[in-house]
Amino acid sequence: MGQALKDHKGRPVIVVTGIGVVTSLGEGRDDNWDALTSGKSGIRKITRFSTDGLRTQIAGLVDLGNSGPHVSTVHSLDMAMRSANEALEQSGIGSPGSFPGPLFLAVPPVDIDWSVRAEMYRKNPDSNLTGYPRMIEAAQTGDFTIVHDLFQFAAGGEYLAEKLGTRGMPVALSTACATGATAIQMGVEAILRGDTDAALCVATDGSTTEEMVVRFSLLSALTTQNDPPEKASKPFSKNRDGFVMAEGSATLVLETYESAKARGAKILGVVRGRGERADDFHRTRSKPDGSAIIGAINNVLSDSGLEPEEIDYINAHGTSTPENDKMEHFSLDAAFGECLQNIPISSNKSMIGHALIAAGAIEAVFSMMTIQTGVIPPTINWDIPDPTISLDVVPNVKRDKDVRTVLSNSFGFGGQNVCLVFSGEPA
Amino acid sequence: MESKPDEVWVTGIGLVSSIGEGLETHWRHLTTDTPPKPILDEESFAPYPVHPQAEIDVSSQIPKRGDQRQMGNWQQLGTYAAGLALADANLTQKSEYLQEMNLVVAAGAGRRDEEVDTAILEGLGQSNDPAAFLVESLSNELRPTLFLSQLTNLLAGNISIVHGVTGTSRTLMGEDPGGLAAMQTATRQIQSGQGDLFLVGGAYYASRADGILIWEAGNYLWDKPHVPVWSRTDEGGFIFGTAGTFLVLEARAHAEARGVKPYARIHSIEGDRCRREPGEATRIAKEQFDRMSRDIPKGPLAILSGASGVQPVTDEERGFLESLAERGYDPVYRGYGTQFGQSNEAHFLLGMALGALALSKGEFFTPFDSTGFEKDFTGNIQQMLLNFWGSWRGEGMALIDTPPDTATRGEG
Numbered sequence: 001m002g003q004a005l006k007d008h009k010g011r012p013v014i015v016v017t018g019i020g021v022v023t024s025l026g027e028g029r030d031d032n033w034d035a036l037t038s039g040k041s042g043i044r045k046i047t048r049f050s051t052d053g054l055r056t057q058i059a060g061l062v063d064l065g066n067s068g069p070h071v072s073t074v075h076s077l078d079m080a081m082r083s084a085n086e087a088l089e090q091s092g093i094g095s096p097g098s099f100p101g102p103l104f105l106a107v108p109p110v111d112i113d114w115s116v117r118a119e120m121y122r123k124n125p126d127s128n129l130t131g132y133p134r135m136i137e138a139a140q141t142g143d144f145t146i147v148h149d150l151f152q153f154a155a156g157g158e159y160l161a162e163k164l165g166t167r168g169m170p171v172a173l174s175t176a177c178a179t180g181a182t183a184i185q186m187g188v189e190a191i192l193r194g195d196t197d198a199a200l201c202v203a204t205d206g207s208t209t210e211e212m213v214v215r216f217s218l219l220s221a222l223t224t225q226n227d228p229p230e231k232a233s234k235p236f237s238k239n240r241d242g243f244v245m246a247e248g249s250a251t252l253v254l255e256t257y258e259s260a261k262a263r264g265a266k267i268l269g270v271v272r273g274r275g276e277r278a279d280d281f282h283r284t285r286s287k288p289d290g291s292a293i294i295g296a297i298n299n300v301l302s303d304s305g306l307e308p309e310e311i312d313y314i315n316a317h318g319t320s321t322p323e324n325d326k327m328e329h330f331s332l333d334a335a336f337g338e339c340l341q342n343i344p345i346s347s348n349k350s351m352i353g354h355a356l357i358a359a360g361a362i363e364a365v366f367s368m369m370t371i372q373t374g375v376i377p378p379t380i381n382w383d384i385p386d387p388t389i390s391l392d393v394v395p396n397v398k399r400d401k402d403v404r405t406v407l408s409n410s411f412g413f414g415g416q417n418v419c420l421v422f423s424g425e426p427a
Numbered sequence: 428m429e430s431k432p433d434e435v436w437v438t439g440i441g442l443v444s445s446i447g448e449g450l451e452t453h454w455r456h457l458t459t460d461t462p463p464k465p466i467l468d469e470e471s472f473a474p475y476p477v478h479p480q481a482e483i484d485v486s487s488q489i490p491k492r493g494d495q496r497q498m499g500n501w502q503q504l505g506t507y508a509a510g511l512a513l514a515d516a517n518l519t520q521k522s523e524y525l526q527e528m529n530l531v532v533a534a535g536a537g538r539r540d541e542e543v544d545t546a547i548l549e550g551l552g553q554s555n556d557p558a559a560f561l562v563e564s565l566s567n568e569l570r571p572t573l574f575l576s577q578l579t580n581l582l583a584g585n586i587s588i589v590h591g592v593t594g595t596s597r598t599l600m601g602e603d604p605g606g607l608a609a610m611q612t613a614t615r616q617i618q619s620g621q622g623d624l625f626l627v628g629g630a631y632y633a634s635r636a637d638g639i640l641i642w643e644a645g646n647y648l649w650d651k652p653h654v655p656v657w658s659r660t661d662e663g664g665f666i667f668g669t670a671g672t673f674l675v676l677e678a679r680a681h682a683e684a685r686g687v688k689p690y691a692r693i694h695s696i697e698g699d700r701c702r703r704e705p706g707e708a709t710r711i712a713k714e715q716f717d718r719m720s721r722d723i724p725k726g727p728l729a730i731l732s733g734a735s736g737v738q739p740v741t742d743e744e745r746g747f748l749e750s751l752a753e754r755g756y757d758p759v760y761r762g763y764g765t766q767f768g769q770s771n772e773a774h775f776l777l778g779m780a781l782g783a784l785a786l787s788k789g790e791f792f793t794p795f796d797s798t799g800f801e802k803d804f805t806g807n808i809q810q811m812l813l814n815f816w817g818s819w820r821g822e823g824m825a826l827i828d829t830p831p832d833t834a835t836r837g838e839g
Contacts, residue, residue, distance in 0.1 A: 109578070130549060
């Protein structure tokens with residue numbers, strides 16, 4: 001058995017031994033990393049559904065080449081299986097269909113697709129009912145059991161737990177755009193309290209539908225600079241005007257350093273710390289004094305046992321909305337002070353868009369790859385700097401740098417603020 | 428957020444259901460008439476009965492009208508129950524505690540706008556270009572506030588805003604087992620020293636056609652007049668019930684330092700899943716009970732069951748409960764679904780609240796039906812088993828008890 005390695009608080013060190021990823025840039029670590037470090041964009045005009053009349057007509061969609069009607073929940077789970085399989089294969093933990101720990105799943109809130117609603121509505125053309133009673137009448141025929149099996153909130157966790165053979169009850173999470181990071185927090189905490197030696201953290205979001213585009217548009221959250229699509233996401237730029245919706249999935253295999261060493265697994269990095277602070281100011285905006293985000297950053301530094309100047313790189317939340325990028329810069333500035341000027345910070349969302357529920361986990365995977373390769377992906381589309389944001393955003397071109405520690409930020413509607421610190425394998 | 432590993436105390440309960448609001452209302456209702464009369468709305472969604480929400484004065488817990496307007500009725504119900512729990516734990520506006528308090532919420536999504544959906548579905552059938560019609564209609568009909576009022580994690584978000592709870596904030600999904608997972612997470616965090624003060628809860632607002640649609644599609648609903656869960660024969664089925672339930676969980680040392688008394692102590696919570704092949708849930712429950720029973724003396728055992736009435740699993744659960752007699756126990760159980768219906772994310776939390784309430788009174792509830800399965804319980808109770816098999820998935824069990832050598836809430 002390997003020696004139990006403890007962190008600065010006397011807790012077992014928790015490592016990552018497998019990562020998998022699917023984004024609008026492609027499927028798998030290698031394709032994604034090539035594109036991401038080449039500064040390519042995965043943002044395109046939406047062709048999956050009609051965007052006539054919509055103010056936003058672009059997204060970072062994932063096309064898996066499946067035939068048949070598009071059902072968003074099925075799409076989310078398809079991506080999840082792909083990222084999970086890649087991570088499990090890399091990790092070598094367990095055996096196919098059997099994972100020795102629980103599943104923490106970041107998955108979008110479920111809703112019935114319009115195509116399915118319409119199908120139920122058409123079921124009995126002679127019905128004299130309208131509205132929900134008419135769909136319920138269709139449900140009574142027993143021909144729509146799939147609606148129950150797919151569109152309840154427990155469906156995703158059940159499907160993946162069965163397929164992947166995780167232990168116990170799957171835990172499905174929803175903390176808006178921080179959910180991917182929350183799944184990692186929950187996995188770390190389960191291991192730290194001795195409930196398990198390993199945890200599977202899966203995040204996925206395939207929820208870009210007509211209705212979701214309209215909903216985010218109504219909140220004025222999306223960019224309307226549709227042409228050209230690949231230039232639309234421009235975090236920290238002066239002319240940024242909203243985020244680009246995107247799809248994707250990422251998986252991380254977490255386990256104790258001790259158990260990874262004992263089975264001879266390759267260690268990709270360490271989940272060094274986690275910090276969180278909920279905001280009570282507004283449903284979609286941060287406290288103007290930044291105290292909640294600053295609190296989350298201070299908490300992660302303290303949990304990691306690191307001083308600000310010991311952070312080598314920041315993987316930003318960087319959504320490209322006027323509000324987020326302003327508040328993220330303001331809060332980092334307050335928490336880090338002068339040394340912030342020496343820390344490169346970049347936003348993967350400039351290339352892959354904002355994969356919402358999955359974003360935090362996708363960015364965790366890319367953070368691990370930066371530690372592994374010593375390459376920082378750029379913030380592309382940084383053509384018109386915002387003079388009020390003084391950050392080294394690694395503009396437009398990747399940078400080589402030996403990176404030992406990464407701060408990854410995830411902030412979401414509903415006052416969700418989660419920060420994670422990853423570091424390299426312990427010496 | 429690390430503190431010392433500790434016992435988990437329930438120091439505050441907020442409860443709203445079809446029966447009413449607050450613990451005393453529920454205690455009276457569930458201990459006076461045998462059996463108590465369930466509160467039902469049999470008209471609105473006929474043939475499906477529902478247990479509707481009792482009237483509440485929303486403004487008493489959510490004073491700002493601006494806040495009220497931003498919420499769906501499920502969010503209002505949950506935010507209201509959360510406020511009751513904080514008040515009950517003497518934490519209202521105590522920012523020195525609230526700003527470090529951790530929130531664990533079990534939530535689904537808010538009710539869809541049925542009028543808008545109906546108009547779109549009618550129009551889709553008439554349109555020559557349904558794809559364009561759908562986009563145009565959604566753009567014209569949806570309101571900005573609707574999104575947030577339906578968004579899963581905005582129950583937690585609203586609780587932060589209205590009540591000032593700003594430690595960690597985690598929302599778990601997944602209907603009834605989602606509530607179980609929320610409670611188990613918070614309990615384990617306190618037991619292992621990952622936090623010492625939590626607000627845990629969930630809410631389900633039963634009077635909604637979109638919920639009925641999904642569960643009728645799977646043939647899970649009871650579509651006849653109300654009968655006790657144990658009497659639902661053939662394919663059985665559940666009746667949706669409204670519940671908003673929040674509990675304040677606190678490390679013993681934290682509660683003692685604040686000078687507050689517990690309703691009950693959480694001994695342990697377990698959860699698992701299976702495909703529900705015949706006997707699978709029973710096998711899981713037996714293993715869970717094996718671990719807990721080391722701390723349960725033989726003899727009369729008060730049990731709350733979350734059985735939904737769906738078959739065959741409800742019959743299987745009753746068989747498991749009765750089988751405890753073979754191990755030297757006298758199982759006396761109450762199927763609280765008979766009185767409250769099935770309240771999805773809130774359902775497990777409701778069971779925990781009822782269990783803690785009964786322990787603080789030292790007595791068990793009157794039988795919830797006249798089937799004869801639910802026997803009288805005479806004498807004092809010090810332990811309560813909560814057996815919880817989700818209507819579709821999830822097998823959970825919890826053991827809660829009266830902390831020894833401690834005055835509890837019911838003792839004044």
